[in-house]
Amino acid sequence: MSATTRRIREGFPGQRLVVLPRRIVASWLSGSPLVDFMPSDVGHFPNARWHFVERKKPISQAIIIYCAEGEGWARLGDGDTIPIRAGHMVLLPAGSVHAYGADADKPWSIFWVHVSGCKAEILLRLLELESDDPVLFVGKDPALASLFERILSILGRGYSADNLLQSSMALGELIAHLVVNRHRQPNNDTGIDERIERVIDRMHNSLGETLSIEELASGVNLSCSHFAAIFKKRTGFPVLDYFTRLKMQQACFLLDSTSMPIKTIAADLGFEDPFYFSRTFRRIYDLSPLQYRAMRKG
Numbered sequence: 274m275s276a277t278t279r280r281i282r283e284g285f286p287g288q289r290l291v292v293l294p295r296r297i298v299a300s301w302l303s304g305s306p307l308v309d310f311m312p313s314d315v316g317h318f319p320n321a322r323w324h325f326v327e328r329k330k331p332i333s334q335a336i337i338i339y340c341a342e343g344e345g346w347a348r349l350g351d352g353d354t355i356p357i358r359a360g361h362m363v364l365l366p367a368g369s370v371h372a373y374g375a376d377a378d379k380p381w382s383i384f385w386v387h388v389s390g391c392k393a394e395i396l397l398r399l400l401e402l403e404s405d406d407p408v409l410f411v412g413k414d415p416a417l418a419s420l421f422e423r424i425l426s427i428l429g430r431g432y433s434a435d436n437l438l439q440s441s442m443a444l445g446e447l448i449a450h451l452v453v454n455r456h457r458q459p460n461n462d463t464g465i466d467e468r469i470e471r472v473i474d475r476m477h478n479s480l481g482e483t484l485s486i487e488e489l490a491s492g493v494n495l496s497c498s499h500f501a502a503i504f505k506k507r508t509g510f511p512v513l514d515y516f517t518r519l520k521m522q523q524a525c526f527l528l529d530s531t532s533m534p535i536k537t538i539a540a541d542l543g544f545e546d547p548f549y550f551s552r553t554f555r556r557i558y559d560l561s562p563l564q565y566r567a568m569r570k571g
Contacts, residue, residue, distance in 0.1 A: 280325035280374070283318070287530035290316030291428040301437050302390050310390030311441040315424045319382045319526065325374035334387040335396045336365040337447075338373065339417055343381035347373040352405055357381065360412045362451060364402055367393040384421035386444065396448070400455050411454050413473050415518035416509055419557060420447040422525055426558050429568040453509075468493035469507050476516050480523050483543050486512050521557050524550075528566045535562045 283290065291314070298313045313334060318324060320343070338347070338357070345357040349371050357363055357373075359381075365371045367388075375381045388396065400409060411417060420443060427440045472489050489512060490500035504512050520542045527538045539550035554562050 279323045281321075281323045282326055283316075285318050285321045285324070287319045287526065288317065288321075289425055289429075289529060290314070290318075291425060293428065293432060297432050297437075298389050306441060307438060308390075308392075308441050308445050310388050310392040310444065311437060312386045312424050312428065312444045313389040314387035315385070315421065315428060317382075317384050317421065317425065319530075320380055321375050321383060322380040323375065324380065324383075325372075327372040329370060331368045331370055332387075333367055333393070334389045335367040335393040336371075337386050337388065337396075337451075338363045338365070339384045339411070339414075339421065340381045341384060341413070341418060344376035344379040345374060345381040345383070346376065347371065347407075349404060349407065355406070355408060357408065360410055360414075362409045362411050362417075364396055364400060364407045364409070366397045366404065366407065369404075384418060386421065386424060386447070388444065388448075399448070400451060409451065409455055411451065412470075413477070414454075414508075415515060415522055417447065417450060418522050419518055420450060422522070422558060426560060426565065426568070450509075465503055466507070468495065469504060472504065472512075473508075473515075476519055480520050481541055481543050484513075484516060517553060518557060521554055524554060524562065525558075525565065528562055535566075538562070 293313050295313075298311065301311060302309075324345070340357050340359055340361045340363075342359050344359070346354050347357055347363050347365065348354045349365065349369050355363070363373070365373070397404060397407065402409060423443045424440050424447070427436050427443060430436055471493055475489070475492065476484065486497050486501055490497045493500065495503075501512055504515070508515055510518065524538055524542060527533055527541070528535075533541075535551070536547040539547040542550070544550035544553075551561050554565070558565060
């Protein structure tokens, strides 16, 4: 099969996914849960070359896909193909016939979750999206990636009632995060936005370094106080907390895709003290790097 026609649903290097047994999902949703939806399937597919999924029959779940890097596409019913780029979130509504996949030249890296439950049908309206344009630009958002990671982490521990409750609440937080992002007031100061994007790009390219607010602010010609205020307003996180979350996201990737010792990963991400690295990881993901690496994924 040639590279131009090859299609893969799953099985990518470094991928993680959890698929709940459908009887577990049905039992939980029939038991008057605290929230009327839950993540029935969740995953992270990095550099998902040849990724392709087509469903010719509707499914009852809504699907949220966050493109963290690269490019892809989606199509609802017989509609036009919608291009998906880095920073886009696409919502495939419950009951839809759809297809989606990675771009052939710039394959995407995505986080995704299936939303099951009666409230799955209202997500399109909740996010104020149209069925012919179900895409929301959220940018490079470590908070969103962290919420997906949290759901993966919780469900990776098993299907106990406590884990199902926690994962449902984490999914609710993820949806709330998207709604708040959607309702954020339009910003007319494109110059400021461009400078914040430059800072975030620098963070992505400096994960092994220690950056200060002073040097980041200086790099975009802003005072420290003004820079810190607008950065938090635009991203929802303090500057250095945002940078730390990017580091922890990279740590998850290295823990999943390599056998590097934890102290080596810590050093590569700019942590001189591996114990401090582990405490920081636990603060964000509620488990240690060793526990995370030991989890069954996929």
